[in-house]
Amino acid sequence: MRKKIIDVANCTGCKNCELACIVAHSPNENLQQAYKDGGIAAIRSRCKVELTSEGQNFPRHCQHCEDPQCVRACMSGALSKGDDGYVVCDTETCVGCYMCVMSCPNGFARPSTSGRRMMLKCDGCTSRDCMACVENCPTGCLSVEETDLPGDSVEYLNRPEPRESRV
């Protein structure tokens, strides 16, 4: 199984992963074309680099959970977890009820902004040789590893400590 390893310590927040994700999911894999069609806003990046309250970069990618809540909530049968461990959406079957959006505890299932009512999530670039985000990561934050270990298909290293709420 292909596992995505995210070493948070190496993230500089360059957002090359976000751009690569947008390009990989644009109609012709062409950035200029995507811009020209005004489509860039319509193509959402499936991954995101966020800043923690401590100012640390935190690359956030769908974890393709072992027990995926989005799949559990799907009423159309569009979402499924394949044998390769990746949770993918069949866009033809999706009706955009957004119960996956409501159910993903990490916020990685999102409504598409392309106009058609359907959900959008990381597809693990299963149709590509290498994931676009990993391929374009210049800092070594993202990498791929072949492993037989069970669990989520994405693994974090040096994950930022959650900030405690101050009561």
Added chain:
Amino acid sequence: MKYVIIGNSAAGTAAAETIRQQDPHGEIIMLSRDTNFYSRCQLHLVASGQRSPEQANFLPADWAQRYGVDLQLGRSVSEIDMARRLVRCEDGEQFAYNRLLLTTGSRSALPPVQGMDGPGVYGLRHMADAEQLRQVYRNQRHIVIIGAGLVGCELAEALVEVGHPSVSLVEMSPYPLPLQLEEVTGRRLGHMMQQHGINLYCGDGVTQVERNTDGTPAAVHLKSGKRLPADLIVAAAGVRANTELLTRLGAECNRGLIIDEGCRTSLPDIFAAGDVTECRDVTLDRVMSSAIWPAARKQGRVAGTNMAGGKASLQEHTGLRASVSLFGTSMVSVGAVFSPDPAWQKQIYDRTDSRGRLCSKICYSDSKGVLKAAILWGDISQAGLYGEAVLKRCQLGDLDPGDLPDYLMQAVV
């Protein structure tokens, strides 16, 4: 081991899948009145013709083979013989069971109003309802939908979207989706529906259905005295759980069959899941129905695990979680927004996003700063995080509930 599952929708199929994972050799028999698999949440799309009945199937074509399920579709169960552990069908066929699961769902309840019984009045619970509606609605000038809950609103939207010129929606509450929205968002939705051409009558109820001499509906009369012309009426104001098979045997039952944390009914070796049940809801801490798809699936999995000898319980279970998109605006609601505790603090956060849409978050938190309920309007991409916070009873402390970036939310979960 022989497992018999009555019902083939969300809960029943989830149970069958789970049983098979736990018990590779057991015999799984699925009995259902329905003749095919379909997602009830898509019936409004089938009724309006936006999706075909085949497209509403939520399972892969080889599902029964893949999970080794003996499908007995088109069979209605008439009786359960607990002493002999038999399920009897109306056609006389009998099936023996060691463990039985009831996922019989619910049916539309027609409002008890003069003239309601008769032709031209439909529910929207079964594929047959949707197919009938699809065949007749184009030839009917005026459609009146009673009840602006999830089913009523989604159907009204679907019919307007395909161009029906006269769709009226009657709702007792002051605004549509009264169980999912509160005053501000509810009135906003009402306004939006009217702008899109739905004739909305809120705070009103149907008192009588007037019929033509040939029996077809002519109009509905409202409490307010209005008379709405109606050629076709859809009753979407309430459902009744199909509990009869077990209540006859003395099962503990409220409006639905009461099940415990392991989806067991009060009868030995009989389990229940889905819309037919009532169980403890974590957000309100009270026994109630949880009539949403994900909750039915979850109950089905828990029931399936326990039927096959495993151990599972309904943790953080709630049915008070809904997602709906109407006219391009998405909404998600979590928790008891319809009856907020007077002690809860309500905060409203509005903003306009980069595409000029109004996005709102309505957050209810208790005196300890625990998020109890929330409504997201417009931008729902963080809805899951809010859901987690409510279900896990996270203390937000100094984190502002209206402006929680995901990682902060994750921090408190």
